[in-house]
Amino acid sequence: MKPTNIHDPNYFHKVVDCQWACPAHTPVPEYIRLIAQQRYTEAYMVNWESNVFPGILGRTCDRPCEPACRRVRTEEKPVAICRLKRVAADHKGDITPYLPHVPKTKNGKKIALLGAGPASLAVARDLLPLGYEIDMFDRDPGGGGMMRSQIPAFRLPADVLEEEVDLIVNMGIDAYYNHEITSMREMLEMNYDAYFVGTGAPRGRDLDLPGRKEVADHISIGIDWLSSVAFGHTTSISGKVIVMGGGNTAMDCCRTSKRLGAENVTVVVRSAFHVMKASEWEKEDAMAEGIPILNNRPPKEFVHENGRLKGVVFERVKPIEDNGRLKYVPTGEPDVFMEADHILMAIGQENHCPWIERDLGIEFDKWDCPILDEDTLQSTHPKIFFGGDSAFGPENIIWASAHAHKAAISIHLFCQGRDPKKDRPPDGVNLISQKMGIHEWSYDAEHDPSQRYIVPHANLRRSLDNIKVEVELGFDEQLGFKEAQRCLNCDVQTVFTEKLCIECDACMDICPMDCITFTENRDEEELRANLLVPAENNEQDLYVSDHLDTGRVMVKDEDLCLHCGLCAERCPTNAWDMQKSVVHNPQLSSYAE
């Protein structure tokens, strides 16, 4: 193999599994260390810079970082990254001194943000410090978009939402709420310098089964129903409720129903339990509240009598593995009838932009999603950029933040007459030695063998009685510290310098995970098979040095490295050093003064 180029910004970035998996590339180990040092405000700001909504995400994020966490591979359970983010938000002090300065003198460019959800807000936050004037339009009475209308208060309290939304709005956005956008043409006529569309995926899918029309009054689309609960239009639901669907919206619907007075709530899913779209913890929380989840039951028809819904007939199927894909075949058992007074339909969302006229030069693909450049998020109309769910279909908040950073750079370059694609600043990486003296590192190198700590919950009866009672209580400072210590500091990298190595084997002997091997160079497949312990996880790179004096090379399997620093500790010549990799994924703030 060729020697690894550690100056490629992606090489060490990939080693920081959580940060690599995060769409917004939040420097997770960095803020976890700050939490352990009780520097919550700084930890919060590290988050705020990358993902914009730490308090909200600390409660609601889909956490792509956690399954990626190295700890899953070395032990089993990941570090509770999301809950630690909340610790930073819950315990932070005054953040105002850290906020970017928004200049009074504007740069003369006006941007329109369509929709006031996370994507638009994040774009505004990136653009405002550069002097842009920003108008934001939304049909709802307040900012936040789906975060406000669809995430129930027992998961995301209103004050947490408002704090982070208002912070950005108050940076100087001109917000036009209760403003339904009906025509893109009209918007274009207003002659803004650029437009950002962040209107989400606002249409909940429906199911056209026999009886659907007759019982229309007893069926609600999940996201619309949640939104009407959020804005106080719906305050109760009675009788037997069936929630159809297996995603997080279904989980929010069933738990909300339970709190609004439903006598009996059941979730019925057409697919198998393990392939449901809902996050593992959302399913667990729903079940812990006594809500049954019935799987492998596709609905067949709505049963009604005199215009009144009686219930739903479900087929019974079983999943069969077919070439790695699940196929459902009938079990042969008779269909089941389940009584219901109300049905909440939570079977997915889709993009829906009827208000964008199709003759404006904005092209759409066959799924009705705009055709975008993935790097710039620019549409086929150069002035118009997309982000969040309206870009590539329903995702989650963290993706909206990630899109926003990209789009903000594009909008800035576009407004300055530069090319949003070619003139983008490149990624970069800095490596900083963490050595403080003999046997002293600037991070807690020692491996903490503790198991993942469990987040305490509010009393079940109390939380079921009141929709505003937050279920998760979050870690207190002590638990937060303990959980933070589980982080392996994967951003503190093992950096190897060939010319210093005397090949004494000390690092190889001490490495607790047998990551390091000195051997003859071969091609990757052979190398992987011939290490001290074979490197079977092909998703993780091998770090290969240049040739050493004996003609051998040093090969390190990055897969299970604990970043404990023992290799560097044992190295007599400093050929190994522990260096913190600081990855630079450019944001617009790098342009601000």
Add this chain to the structure above:
Amino acid sequence: MTFVAKPKIHHPLLKVNEIGLKRRDYEGLVSTLCAGCGHDSVSAALIQACSELSLPPHKFAKLSGIGCSSKTPSYFLGNSHGFNSVHGRMPSVATGANIANRDLIYIGVSGDGDSASIGLGQFAHAVRRKINMLYIVDNNGTYGLTKGQFSATNDRGSTNKRGVPNLYTSIDLVSMALQIGASFVARSFSGDKTQLVPLMKAALLHRGFAFIDVISPCVMFNNHDGSTKSYGYIRDHSAPVVDADFIAPQEEIEIYYAPGTAETVAMPDGSSLRLRKLEDSYNPRNRVDALAYVQNALDEGEVVTGLLYVEDDSVDCHEVLETPDVPLNSLDESVLCPGSAELAAVNDSFR
């Protein structure tokens, strides 16, 4: 010296040996020697050899004297017996222990000071008495614990860190062991585990006195340009003559090498040793030839490594002394003091 404790967790794919243990189970405490010390590699090689042989840790006795080398028994085989003795006196303690309990596997770790200076006489007599043990000398040619004076194995003309040359002829422990009658003599290098580990495995199963002289550089005091025991010097001047491959009883020998290029030595437990000659003129089964070759190479400044001598039908002290098959320490009073009737019978036999 390391302050960060080695984490207990290990690679999930780490192999389990025949007695259900992993390599990590053969480790000891974390070493307090200098970072990069060759001795730590020797300990690591021993850990690997013992775990690959699936030997039970509690059946080992580790013995040592004084010096950096003699600290190392703390750093391997944490669940075995050990005795850290007086400077240079490890061979006596090993002899006593071995006579008392022949069932344990004895590993003596010594250094060039411990074996070639203060304990030279002790070393010689352990060899002569064919004590059944693996005797390792971590040979770095310097007194590291006392800040780098020349030891008795330091080559004449080689310099210390400040450039002052050594005035005296070195003692070659390999030649001594060959001359006094060791039945297994090898030399290796701490920086070459592919050579060292098979040698250790063979030595551990050898019946009789097995000696391995391991050149083990002292990174602090004897790893500089004027040294003849530095990592660089040994890599440039080592001349491997015979590679030994240890082959467990159940393994098929033929798959390893074409016939004719290797010789086989049967081991007492049914395993075998494959000797691959890297140097045609070398004869590892003739003591006189081996000694001559090693001495000639020494004159030419070459460090001959590998399995230098092995005796096919070796014997150990218990065979020489005709002791019972069971350990002496397991004999109870009735056997050891058979009573006056027995005594009378013995006395009668002299009348």
